[in-house]
Amino acid sequence: MLQLSRLCIVTALFIASSRCFTPSPHSPSPARRHGGSRTPRRLSRLRMSADDGFADWSGKTAFFFPGQGAQYVGMATETAEAVPKAKELFDKASEILGYDLLERCRDGPKDLLDKTAVCQPAIFVASMAAVEKLRQERGEEEANKATCCLGLSLGEYSALCYAGALSFEDGVKITKTRGEAMQSAADGAESGMVSVIGLDSDTVGKICDKAAEKTGEPVIVANYLCNGNYVTSGSKAACEEVMAIAKPDFKARMTVKLAVAGAFHTDFMKPAVEKLEAVLSGVEIKTPRIPVISNVDARPHSDPDTIKQLLAKQVTSPVQWESSVKAVLERGYESGYELGPGTVLAGILKRIDKTKQLASIC
Secondary structure, three states: OOHHHHHHHHHHHOOOOOOOOOOOOOOOOHHHHOOOOOOOHHHHHHHHHHOOOOOOOOOOEEEEEOOOOOOOOOOOHHHHHHOHHHHHHHHHHHHHHOOOHHHHHHHOOHHHHOOHHHHHHHHHHHHHHHHHHHHHHHOHHHHOOOOEEEEOOOHHHHHHHHOOOOOHHHHHHHHHHHHHHHHHHHHOOOEEEEEEEOOOHHHHHHHHHHHHHHHOOOEEEEEEEEOOEEEEEEEHHHHHHHHHHHHHHHOOOEEEEOOOOOOOOOHHHHHHHHHHHHHHHOOOOOOOOOOEEOOOOOOEOOOHHHHHHHHHHHOOOOEOHHHHHHHHHHOOOOEEEEEOOOOHHHHHHHHHOOOOOOEEEO
16 A cells, blocks of 8 residues: 555554644543542642653654554564664564564564564564664764654554663563553454544544444544544444445545454553553653653653553553644654654654654664
């Protein structure tokens, strides 16, 4: 598939819209998303105090990391051959995973590489290998010049690793568990995702409302990529209804059923949360050396405990990618890199602001 098709497929990579974080009128309220509980005022103030380390962050140079859907057979193969430190990363990952990850990236087959449990650690390692390629080809100063970073859903782990908040080894362990847990949750229910092209987010929200009303089953806007490209996620029946009504009733340009295991970034993924929380509790997350923009609220966080909580929440929350990119632009973005397989994030940036570019290293 070419640019639009790739953009649709990578829509399984997840997002949301507006400036910094303004919830869609079709999104659950913060109280509902957080289970209706309220943090005591004093504790809330303490957390804010511990988490305000990046209040004056700069978006001048941003490194972007791709998420699930960016994988393809052959990815990172040339990088591993040309960059010894990249090959070392694949060797370390293979020891942790118990299989030859580079072989799976190189040879596939596609059906195997596309499995959530395989592609998540594969994309994470390929992204970190791309950082080593940048370091070898353009020098240490260039590789360390980012003033902030962000990653699409899964890509947030790559961003945290780049920013020194997460070790590479722990990143492999977490993405392995995350992929397995999300695959298991998807296997437990008939669900899916559908990209709606050519409409604004409010209209796509109305499509979800109508589809849910007609089927009696849930579907929401789960990925806010950019204006004209939003992803709905929910039960199989509700997703099919979205496809049935989007064009004739709401004048969508097209809809695309995504080749994903299930309804990511919705409550269908709740069974995965406990497993992810368990593995997160056993790893160390440090304060990032540069701001890492969270997919949950489109803000950088400096408190390690808050980062862990948001990573667990991320699998059931709409991904705020459009908001995240806009926040970076508002903070003075001038240049950056997309580090990892594909160029989808560069395409999304271009659709949000035609004057901005993103170099690709993969």
